[in-house]
């Protein structure tokens with residue numbers, strides 16, 4: 790296969806990846822990249838990683854794990870800690886993970902990369918697209934900028950993750966989002 794036909798998929802969690810990996814593997818030679826230093830506590834990070842392994846085994850897709858360095862991630866996010874979810878705080882978080890994923894794709898010889906981030910209705914596609922394209926350009930590759938929540942993508946990912954017995958997380962990943970989720974429940 791030509792390098793352009795190989796795609797590295799930044800995967801935020803197994804439930805968002807399930808339907809998407811199944812679809813993309815019909816179009817490309819796919820590998821997944823679990824790079825999420827935003828996820829805390831560590832137990833949650835490891836639990837999501839285990840579920841990613843299960844999904845990748847199911848679809849016979851190689852899985853790479855990135856470095857888990859919440860400190861480096863926090864350095865980027867800390868100035869925006871007082872902002873709510875779906876703000877600049879999250880734009881920086883997308884950018885941080887997309888940049889590392891793009892560099893990993895290029896290092897592995899993949900001509901394309903993308904991310905499961907747009908599967909979630911809580912993520913802003915136009916920002917993911919902007920940051921994905923910026924990161925791809927920096928590494929001389931291409932970002933597949935489809936909005937994967939479209940064409941019923943989110944609903945189908947919920948169905949697929951139920952079918953595979955995966956956990957659907959009740960918070961995005963960082964401790965700030967965990968706190969926000971608790972506050973929402975309390976209201």
Ligand code: SF4
Nearest residue numbers: 879882961962963966
């Ligand atoms: S809510 Fe999600 S996207 Fe936003 S900063 Fe936290 S982990 Fe990142």
